Amino acid sequence: MPKLFSEPWYRSNSRVTPESSFRTRREFLRDLGVLGITGLVAAQWGCGHSEKLIAVEEGCNESDLLDITRFDALNATQNQTYALAPARALTSSSDALSHNNFYEFSEDPKSIWCLSRNFQTKPWSVNISGACEKQGDFNLESILTLSPPEERVYRHRCVEAWAMTVPWIGYSLRHFIDWCAPTNDATHVRFVSAFDASTMKNVNFIWPYYEGLRLDEARHDLALLATGMYGRELSPQNGAPLRLVLPWKYGYKSIKSIASVEFLKAEPSTFWRDIDQNEYPFLSNVDPTRPHTFWSQETERLLGTTDRVPTLPYNGYGEWVAYLYSG
Ligand code: MTE
Numbered sequence: 659m660p661k662l663f664s665e666p667w668y669r670s671n672s673r674v675t676p677e678s679s680f681r682t683r684r685e686f687l688r689d690l691g692v693l694g695i696t697g698l699v700a701a702q703w704g705c706g707h708s709e710k711l712i713a714v715e716e717g718c719n720e721s722d723l724l725d726i727t728r729f730d731a732l733n734a735t736q737n738q739t740y741a742l743a744p745a746r747a748l749t750s751s752s753d754a755l756s757h758n759n760f761y762e763f764s765e766d767p768k769s770i771w772c773l774s775r776n777f778q779t780k781p782w783s784v785n786i787s788g789a790c791e792k793q794g795d796f797n798l799e800s801i802l803t804l805s806p807p808e809e810r811v812y813r814h815r816c817v818e819a820w821a822m823t824v825p826w827i828g829y830s831l832r833h834f835i836d837w838c839a840p841t842n843d844a845t846h847v848r849f850v851s852a853f854d855a856s857t858m859k860n861v862n863f864i865w866p867y868y869e870g871l872r873l874d875e876a877r878h879d880l881a882l883l884a885t886g887m888y889g890r891e892l893s894p895q896n897g898a899p900l901r902l903v904l905p906w907k908y909g910y911k912s913i914k915s916i917a918s919v920e921f922l923k924a925e926p927s928t929f930w931r932d933i934d935q936n937e938y939p940f941l942s943n944v945d946p947t948r949p950h951t952f953w954s955q956e957t958e959r960l961l962g963t964t965d966r967v968p969t970l971p972y973n974g975y976g977e978w979v980a981y982l983y984s985g
Contacts, residue, residue: 711756711768718772726751729890734807734827740880740905741811742974746960748811749822751888753962758895759816760914762851762858762865774894777857779915782899788848788921791839798899802885804837805829809889810882815944815973817908821958826903827886832877840873840921847876848926849902852917869902869913870926870940872982880905880978906975908942943983944973 711720722728758770763777782798811825835847851867858865875881882903885892892898897914904911910930920926930938937951946956946969957966972979 711771712766713772714764714766714769715772718775720756723771723775724752724755726755726888726890726893729886729893731890732807732827732886734809734886734889737808737810739810740975740978742813745811746813746823749824749961754822754824754887755893755895757820757961759909760895760897761860761863762853762867763895764860765862770895771893773859774857777854777894777898777915779894779898784900784916785918786838786920787918789841789844789923790921791841792837801834801883801900805833807885812882812903812905813973814903814905814909814912815958815969817910817938817942817950817955819950819953819955819958819969820961821967821969822961824887825889826882826884827889828882828884828903830879831881831883831902832879834883834919835873835876838919838921843923844921845873846922846925847871847873848920848922849913849916850918850920851913852915866917867913867929868926869911869928870922871904871911872925873921874982875904875979878979878982880975906943906972906979908944910938911942941983943971943979944969945971947971 713720756771757767758774759767760770760774763770763773780798783795784798784801785795786792787794807827807829809825809827811823813821813823815821840847848868848870851865853866871881884897884901884903885899887893887896892901894915897912900916901914902912902916911928925940928938928940931940944955949955955969958969959966970976
């Protein structure tokens with residue numbers, strides 16, 4: 659992994675790489691066999707480059723798999739507390755269902771909808787451990803009853819400079835955190851995704867995926883524990899049956915398909931930071947002034963369009979969360 663950004667063809671690139679060049683470069687690297695070695699090389703363009711859907715396996719019918727109505731309907735009360743002005747148009751459900759980052763399945767965001775179709779998300783349980791009173795396995799149903807579901811429209815900003823606007827369904831993560839009853843000396847919480855070797859076949863990384871938050875971040879009302887989107891249960895490719903949605907942070911902090919939660923007394927390691935600590939720091943709040951090594955973070959492309967819009971500090975949510983970082 660340390661050799662990741664030392665390739666000579668990267669050094670010659672400017673920090674702002676035009677999106678149109680990503681695919682060519684991706685193919686170039688694949689031809690060189692570099693993708694298989696470094697893995698994370700793909701992460702820098704994992705969002706938004708090959709616009710064509712890829713049905714990489716038999717049995718992937720777009721009109722069936724990308725139809726949001728195939729998922730069970732959920733009832734949720736709208737919570738508009740965090741609506742940002744001016745409102746952005748919602749990303750279409752088919753765009754949100756067909757363009758995903760879920761590296762366990764593949765590094766190609768346009769193939770996840772197909773590769774994840776047999777990922778089993780029912781029944782589901784979450785293991786809780788560490789510095790908290792609750793210990794052991796808890797079924798999803800018991801977790802879902804902790805607070806009534808709300809619909810919240812959030813902007814999502816991928817570190818690779820694409821964005822979407824999605825009506826998520828879930829409740830504030832803090833209800834779950836309080837139920838777990840962390841001990842007084844707990845400072846952080848770590849989340850680990852499920853790993854199912856029969857469907858998650860990307861061998862370029864060591865799974866499972868893991869992420870973490872400070873407890874004060876996790877207790878912020880904006881942090882959502884999501885179970886649905888667009889009025890329906892989450893699709894496998896979007897992180898069914900339980901994921902985080904942290905709209906002020908880069909998308910990789912919003913871990914999908916959560917299988918375990920652990921309370922800790924120190925900052926945990928995180929999946930991407932363990933691969934590159936400078937590029938993917940623990941906090942990873944959206945920050946347009948801090949460029950990625952290969953592109954600017956000043957603007958973002960809205961998924962399903964060619965429009966680019968300015969990126970805002972904390973993805974626009976600063977009025978609610980900036981105080982968390984004032985120290
Ligand atoms: N969670 C897991 N387990 N594996 C992943 O690869 N990718 C992250 C995040 N959560 C990822 C994950 C990244 S980089 C992004 S941008 C979002 O999921 C994408 O969410 P979406 O596919 O619902 O748009």
